[in-house]
Amino acid sequence: MRILVILRRVLDPAGLVAHARLRRLFINREEYLIEPGDHAALEAALRIKDGGGAEVVVVSGQPEPDDDTLRRGLAMGADRAIYLSGAGFADADDGVAAEVLKATVERLGGADLVLVGMTRLDTGQAQLGPRLAGALGWPQIVGAWSVEIADGRIRAVRRDGDDYVIVETDLPAVVTVPAKALEPRYPDGARLINVYRGEGGMAEAVLQWDVADLMDPEGLVPLLEGRGRDFPPERERGVRVEGSIEEAAQAVAEALRGRRPG
C-alpha cells in the first residue's frame, strides 16, 4: 500500500496586512504553512499507516530545496519525500500540476492512493484533486472528512449539508480532504531533529526529481494566465442611530423601508 500525499506551501495569512486605501497587500512576516487541507490529508495518510501499515510518500515542489514543507512531512511520520525541482511545478496552475503529478506517480512505480487538500487556502482553487484523478483515470472522492481502507476498497465520510454520507470506491483513487477534517499530529521530536540534521536515515529519505526529466516541457504551458490583482470595493459605512429607543427604532425602520427593493 503506497499513499502519495501532496504538500503545498502557502503564505501564513496571519503575517499579511491588507491595506484597503492603497489597494495593496503587505507581507509583514513571511512565514509559510503547509496548506491546511494537505496537512489534514497527511494526517489521514498517517492514520491509515498506523492502522494497517502503508508507505507514505510526500511530494512537494516548493521553490527552494531546503524549504521546511517536506521536512515537516517527514517529521510527522512520512517515510519518503520527493522534491520536484525545476521550473514548472511550484507556481503551476492546477491543470499543469495534475500532469506533473501524474508523471510523478508513474515514475514512482504507481500508488494506491493519492491524498491532497480540497481547497487551497490562498487562492481558493480546488481543482488539483479532480484534475489529477482525470489525468490518471482513477475514481475520486472529493471532500472526505475521514478515510479508511478496507478489503482493498476505500471508504470515506463526506458531509452533505447536515448529513454524513459514506461513500466507497476501488483503489487506486484520488481523495481530497477539507482543511478542518482532521487535526494534524505534532511532529515527532526526535524525527524532527534527525530530518534537519540528515541523521537516522532521513537524508536518504529525500529524493529530488527534476520536472524537466519527468515530462515534456510542452505539457508545462499554463492554462491560466494571471492579469493582476484587485480589491473588492470598500464597504459603505454604517450610520450611527442616536436618540431614545423609540427614536432609534423609528430611524432604523425608515432606513429599512428606504432600502426595500421595488
Next chain:
Amino acid sequence: MDFALSEEQKMFRAMFEDFSKKEIAPVAEALDHEETLPLTILEKAGRQGFLGATLPEEHLGADLDFVSYALLMEALGRDCMSVAVSLGTHVSLVAMSILRHGSEAQKEAYLGILAAGGDGGRDVRLGAFALTEPDAGSDTSRLQTRAGMDGEEYVIDGVKTWVANGEMTGLFLVFAEAPGGMTAFLIPADTDGVTVGYREPTLGLRNVPFNTVYLEGCCVPAANRLGEEGDGREIAEAAGERMAVTLGAAALGVVEDSLEVAAQFATERVQFGVPIAEKQAIQNLMAESTVDAEALRHLVYHGAWQVDRGGGLGSVGSVVKVFAARVAQQVTNRMVQVMGGYGYMEDYPLARKYRDARALGLIGGPTELHYVRIAERVFAGRDVAITP
C-alpha cells in the same frame, strides 16, 4: 517646627494598634483567602468611632485630627491593608467629601449614619466612591455618565467600574457629567436604577469589594447634589488628595510590618552557620528599606499635618502617593526576598502584603498620572504646556 506627636496622638496610636492587633491581625489571612470583610469587624470599628474618625462629634464622629487618622490607617495597614483601604474609602473619600462640600442638610442626613456605619441596625454600611469608568481610568475628564435635569430631579445614567466598597455600601458618591459640568451626587444604594454588578477578582486587597455599578435612569432630587454643578472636579481632586495621604499611611503600615516580620525571620533563620541577619546582603536589604520607611513616615505625617491646616495639598498629595506606592512595592518585594521560599508561601503573611502593596501603584491614580501633576508644579509659571 515640631515633629513630635502630641500625648493625645500617642495615646490614640496605642489604642489603634491594640485594636488592630486584637481584632484584625488574627483573621487577616483568613479574610484574604475568603475575600470578605465581615460585618462584625466593621461593627467593632464603628463602636470605636473609626467609621467617623475625622467627623466632628455633632455628627457622631470621633473628631480625630488628620495626623491621628493617619496613625489609624498606619495601624490597620500593618495588619491588613484591605481593611485600611475600605475604611479609608469610606472616611477620606465619602464622609469627608460631604463634610467639606455638603450642605447642612446633607451633613445632617448622611454623616451620622456614615459614622455609625448604618442607621442603628446591625446592617453596617460603608460609603463607596464611584468615579472610574470603563473608558475613563486615569482620564476622568471624559466621563460618560450623564446627569440630566428632569423637573426637580436629576436622572443619572452610566456605568462605573472599580467602585471600592461597591457591594457593601449604603451610599454612593457618584461623579457624572451634568449640564453645568462634572458634578458629584449622593446616591443611596437602594435608589431605583442602581445595580451593583461584577466584583473584580483582584491580585491583592482581596477583602475590598471593587464592583461595577450600573446607573440606569437613576432619579435623585437636586438636594442630593453635592456642591454646585461643575464642582465635581474640585470635589474629586480634594478627595483624591486626602486619599493619597490615607493610602500613604496604610502603605507605611504595611512597610513597617513587613520589615518587622522579615527582621524576625532573618534573626531565626540559620544558613551557612549563622542567622542570615548576619549576612551583609540581608542587612543591606533591611537598611535600604528602613531608609525608605523613615522617609515615607515623615512624608505621610507631613501630608496629614497639611490636611489639618486646611487648604489644598496641591502636588504634595501626588508626592506622597508616588513615594508611598514605590516604597510599599519595593519594601514588600525585598522582604519576600529576605524570607526566600517562606516569603512566597501563602501560609506566611509576606505574600499577601506583597500582593496588597502592588495595588498602590494603581488605585488612587497611577504613578504616571501623579508625575504629570508634579510636573505641572515644577513648570508652573514657566509657560510650559503639560499634557498627560
Next chain:
Amino acid sequence: MDFTFSREAKALRRMVRAFVEKEVAPIAAEIDREHRVPLGVMRKLGKTGLLGVCFPQEYGGMGAGEVGYCILMEELGRVCTSTATNVGAHIGIGAMAIHVDGTEEQKLRYLAPLARGEQFAAFGLTESNAGSDAANISTRAVRDGDEWVVNGGKVYITNGGYADVVTLIAVTDPALGARGGVTAFIVESDWPGFEVAREEDKMGIRGTSTAELVFDDLRVPHENVLGKVGEGFVTFMKALDMGRLTLGAACLGGAQAALDWSVAWARTREQFGTQLAQKQSIQWMIADLATEVEALRSLVYRVAWMVDTGQPFTELAAMCKLYGSEVASRAVDMAVQIHGGLGYSRDYPIERAFRDARIAEIFEGTNEIQRIVIASRIFREHGVRISP
C-alpha cells in the same frame, strides 16, 4: 560569529509554539485557579518527545541540545510559568542529574521513560534547614549490605507530589560533610518509606506541586547510587547549573509575553485623547524593557551554545537565572502598571504572571546565592576564596 538560529532550531520553535498555543495556553488560567498540575499536558509533551528535548536519542530523547531545551522553556514561559516550572523541575534538574552522572543502566532504566514522559522526576535537595545553604543537609543514608537506608526529609520539592522518580542527596559520611560525605541516589516514589507529607499553598505557580517529602527507613539498592559515593554534591551542582540556565530561558519567555501584552494594550487603550503608546512615560517603559529582554535573550542563547559546545558555564548560568528572574519580574510589574486595573484583576493573565514571576528570584537558589556563585568565581581568578 553567527547569532542566527539554525533551521532546526526554528523548526523546533515552531513545533513547540504550536503545541503550547493549542495545549497549554487554554488551560493556563484554569490550572492556576484550581491549583492543579496539568498532567495530561505533561504526558502529551512526553509523547511528542519534547520532555527529552536535550537528552540523547539512545535514551529516548530528541538530542536537540541545550539550545533546543532553552527554546522549549522560553516558549512555555511565554504562556504558562506553572507548566514551565513542572517541565523545568522534571527535565532540568530531576532527570538532568541522571543525565549528567548516571550509569548506562540507570539511564536506560530511568532516563528513557522520563524523556518519553511515561514517568516524572523531581529533584530532592532542599531541606528545612538547608535552603540556600545546600551543604547543610541532614537527611541520612546508611549502608546496609547491598542497600542504603535513607531517613530524613526534603521540603519545597517541585513535582514532589506526583513524581515517580526522585533524585535526592543524603549524608553518607557526616565526618566529611559536603566534600566527600554526601551521596546522590535515585529513588522511586512507590517504594516503602517514601511519603509525601504535605503540599504547599503558594502565591503563584499554583499549577505546580511543591511538596514536603519524608523518608522513613527508605531502602535504596546500591545500584541506585547516582555518581560516586560521597560525590553527590558535585552531581547536584552540575544539574543545578543546567537548571539555572533554562530557568533564565523560561524567564525570557515570561518577560517577552509581558512586553507583548503591554505593547498591544498601549496601542489599544486611549486616555486623554491619545493612545497610551503616544505617551513618553509608556514609551520609556517599553524601550527600557525591550532592551533588557534583548540582552537577556543574547545571554541565554549564548550560554546554551556554550553548553552545547562543551565550554565551562557555571557562573554564566547563574547570571542567566539572576538577570532573567529580575528582568521577568520587572517586565510583569511594568505590564501591571500599563494595564492598570486590568493588570490587577485575576480575569486577565497579567495578574497571574505577576504572582508567577516572583518565584524565579527565589527558587533554584535565591538570587543572593547566584550572586555568591558569580562573585566567588570572579574572585577565585584573583586568588581570593570567598565563603558565603
